[in-house]
Amino acid sequence: MSFPITPLLPAIRDSLSAHSRLVLEAPPGAGKTTQVPLALLDAPWLEGRRIVMLEPRRVAARSAATFMARQLGQEVGQTVGYRIRFENRVSAATRIEVVTEGILTRMIQDDPLLEGVGAVVFDEFHERHLSADLALALALDVQGQLREDLRIVVMSATLDGERLARFLDAPRLSSEGRSFPVEVSHFPARRDEALEVQTRRAVEQALAGYPGDVLVFLPGQREIARVAAALEAAALAGDVEVLALHGELPVEQQSRVLQPAPDGTRRVVLATNVAESSVTLPGVRVVIDSGLAREPRFDPNSGFSRLDVVPISQASADQRAGRAGRVAEGWAWRLWPESQRLEAQRRPEMAQVELAGLALELAAWGSDQLRFVDPPPPGALAAARELLQRLGALEGGTVTALGRRMLALGTHPRLAAMLLAARDPYEQALAADLAALLEARDPLRGRSDALAERWRALAAFRGGRMPADASRSALAAIDAAARQWRRRLRCDAPPPAEIEAHLLGDLLAHAFPDRIAARHPADPLRYQLANGRMARLFEDSALRGEPWLVATELRFEARGDALLLRAAPVDEARLRADFPGRFVEEEGAVWDAERRALVARRESRFDRIVLDSRPAGRVDPAQAAQALTNAVRELGLEALPWTEGLRQWQARVVCLRAWMPELGLPDLSDAALLASLDSWLRPAFAGKTRLDALSEQELGEALKSPLDWGLRQQVERLAPARIAVPSGLERRIEYALEADGTPRPPVLAVKLQELFGLADTPRIADGRVPLLLHLLSPGGKPLQVTRDLRGFWDRTYPEVRREMKGRYPKHPWPDDPWTATATHRAKPRGT
Incomplete structure (x- = not known):
């Protein structure tokens, strides 16, 4: 079987024979995920060792391993296997091991020599997940300190390959994809139209006017369910099958979507961004793109990184559109206005998530001097380390025995600390419930700040009673997650049906030691937090009067008290015993x-x-x-x-x-x-x-x-703070930052006459950064803002001269600004 990447495979093998690192750029569908590992199996430098390939998503990891195994005529688990969360399909015979992100980090932490591993391949690196950035930094450290023979391959479909190759000091190879033309257009929404309604209209038009299957990109499971319901109500033709594709689906349903449709059947696949890369959906001719994805963002209210719906990058939009041109010419409809501009590339998670997990990994590794493609923000990293000190995971910057046990649980350090604080199986089962509740969306529809009401709703659901203000699907998902937690903790105790009033807070205090709060002596609604901040309850709070609380969610205000959104009472005697x-x-x-x-x-x-x-x-x-x-x-x-x-x-x-x-x-x-x-x-x-x-x-x-x-x-x-201009004076340069901390162009505000004779825009930073010129009138009013001084003299100055000469006759306005003498003064009298 031939793939677009096939002609490049000999060059890839040769490059890795001569160099220990390689950057490989190949568009979706080129075959890099499945063909590169197989091509390296017999490389002499591998010496029969394993290839470990990092695949960011479980669906893609399973799919890639299955495809490679079939190419070899084998079952998964023989030469090719995979390891993902809660699932292991490898054996002693496995030579290619496809793993998801957290698993690779654990492999390196547990065995820094990576015994028996000859190459580590990072697939879809452009997604810039925090775990992938950390795993690459660890692998580079292993290669530099312990294993010069280890090969590292970084593969991507949409990435600044030149920058990455420079960072890695590695050769860079590029493969052409196999694609057909795709016609991209924007499918307008009607006034106040919900996403699921706009999507349903687009699907109906695509099925009526175009051949092939339809792939719809949506942010997450919730939106997939809503669109599926809208399409069911629309009564599509009988030969149309609507399928979902996301990471939480059972394996059988995922496999079904990835197989060709039966003859005579058309498919509408509703997918998250798992379908952007690494998996192939046969028969797709039309892509309908919401332009949205769920990505991790730090939520200061909860103290965790949450999945938020955010606009995708332009690179992701192009990649999604390309899915329509895999088998023949295709069409891509975008559900956002054509005037909307997207960021060029996806921002690394490192810059926008909470870093407690990263800080704990670095402490366990014993060094924070790792080389990251984008280094962690110092402020966020310092805050993470302060939290880990409170959790007992760090002591003087060194990981503690508790910290190592927390790492082994493979979850957020807050949750790990709480799970490990349980005194007996009964408390373990309750801690599993709390971990599931904290990670899930709110199961209650009404506003209540008592976390205990959510737990009671979960207990009622288990007892066959359905609270009127609760979501059945949300409670079912929380119950399933709690079972997974009990299994991971090897906890045989059943979840409790009733609990003592303070037990929830007693456990949560170990997850949120910085948010333990004591009531203010003069105001029953105000609380002082362990981190020194003040917080306030709602006027109608169910927690009013409690002497001690622990807050799981806070809304921090720019000024004044934070607002306690969710909390549970704590027993002071238990606090004194535990802390x-x-x-x-x-x-x-x-x-x-x-x-x-x-x-x-x-x-x-x-x-x-x-x-x-x-x-x-x-x-x-x-x-x-x-x-x-x-x-x-x-x-x-x-x-x-x-x-x-x-x-x-x-x-x-x-x-x-x-x-x-x-x-x-x-x-x-x-x-x-x-x-x-x-x-x-x-x-x-x-x-x-x-x-x-x-x-x-x-x-x-x-x-x-x-x-x-x-x-x-x-x-x-x-x-410099100031720069000399042709008039002989020095003028101030103004520096400023955007809200996200990135530099704005430095500004030089100067009267136009002071720059006569200067051809090119002044630059700073060894010529890398041009100044943004605010060219002023003699009266100090802005005439032009430009970074192209030469273009201004050639094209704009004649018009400015005509307009300003009559308004400021005492100042020079020469026909030829190139040869005129720069000055900050008016013309001498009589001239």
Whole structure:
């Protein structure tokens, strides 16, 4: 059987004979997933060892292994096998092992030498999952430190292959795909039309006007169910079969979708982005694309990364459309407006999810100096490590025995800590229920902040009673997930039917030690959290009056108290038994918000919750610097005496770090500064007892302290505050950042007459970054914004000259700006 990638296979083998790494670019349908591992089986350098291939999705892993096994005339589990969550189809004879992401990480952590493995292949790397980025970083470390003979192959359909090849110092090979023309158009929605209604109309028109099967891309199972119901109500022709395809389907249903349709039958396949790559759907001629996907995003309310519906990237849209041109010419209909612009590439998960799991993996590996394609954001990583300290997984930056047990569970560290805190099988079964509840969508339709109501609804569902305000399907999914958790914990105890009032909170306190909360003595609706923040209950809260709570969901407001969205009561006696080290009595300096100064207090605390506070003697200078630093951590960086010059210097460093990463500049973004206050700001508070005692000059020195003298000189040279212009004067360059922290183009605002004779736009950062010129009139009003000065002189200046010459007759407006003398003055009198 021939594939588009087949002619390239000899070059792939030859490259890996000479080099230990390879970047392979090949579009969907080229055959890279199934043909490259088979082609490498007999390579001399492999020496009979195994090939491990990382496949991001379970459906694709199963499908790829099955296809390769059939090509060899074997069953899965012989030469080719796979391992995914809760399923293992490998044997002693297996040479090609297809695994999903978390499994590869565990393999490397458990056996850093990767005994018996000759090559690791990363398929569909363009999806940029956090686990794939981590696994590649670990594999590179293994290769660099222990296994020079290990081969690493990174394969992708839509990725910046040149950048990746540079990063890996690897050759780059590209394969042409086999595709037919695809006509792309936008299928407009009608006014206020729901997605499922628009999709149904598109499917009906596609079936009526075009041949072949129809592939519909939808964000997730919920949308697939709604569209399936809409199509069922539409009463499609009898020869049309509607099928779903997503990762949670039973294996038999997945296999059925991937097989050719029976003769005379047309299919409508409703799929998540699992169908974007790695799996082949025969017979598809029309693709209908919602332009949406469910991807992980950090949810600060819950403390976890949640799957949110987000717009796809342009690369994903192109890849989805290409699915229509695999067997013949095809058609792709996009359900978003043609005017809507998509991001060019998918953003790495590393930049937008919670990093506690990553931080624990790095601690277990024993090094955080791994080479990542995109390094983890320092602020998010520091927050993750602080959480792991509270969970007991880290101690002084080193992973603890508890941390290693948490890693072995293969779930979020919060949930792992709670599952391991259960004292007996009864509590284990309840912890399994809580883990399932926390990971699932809310099963109750009404608003209630009591987590216990959700658990009681689950218990009622198991008892054959259906609460009126609950979703049966949601409760069934939670019950199934809880069974999986009990199986993983080897817990034989049945789930409890009734529980004591505080037991839910007693377990949840181990998952959310930072969100344990004590009632404010003067306000029954206000609570102080263990992390120092304040939170408030709803007026009609079912939890009103509870002395201790643990919050599983909070809505953090920019200012003022957070809102307790979901919580459970906690027994103080159990807190004292489980967290004895968190209850402390000590004398020290604390921040008085009203006086904006430090005062000496003798306090009894649980973490940062003050249980009792009494005046003490004078403030100890040794404690003052830390207390003031903590005050800034609570109040935010704006509490410091910033000047415009310091903010500009910070922006210059942040911009230059992005423009020239090879300089190794430290991260001075607000998030990173907040996360590292102890290292750069605390020394500046030495000997001070008030925030306003810190001067602007001292703040500047503290801010610049992470940069040695050489780096400071580089900043002045490569990202200067001012630049000389042809008039002989220096003009200010303004630096700024987008909301996501990426640099905006640096701006030079200058009067047009000061640039006469200058042909090209000035650049900074060793010529990499052109300035955005705001060309001003003599009165200081903007005439033009451009990064193409040469084009302005050639095309726009004559028009500007005609318009401005009469308005500003005292200033020069020469016919030829190229040879005119630049000036910041008006013309001499009489000229």
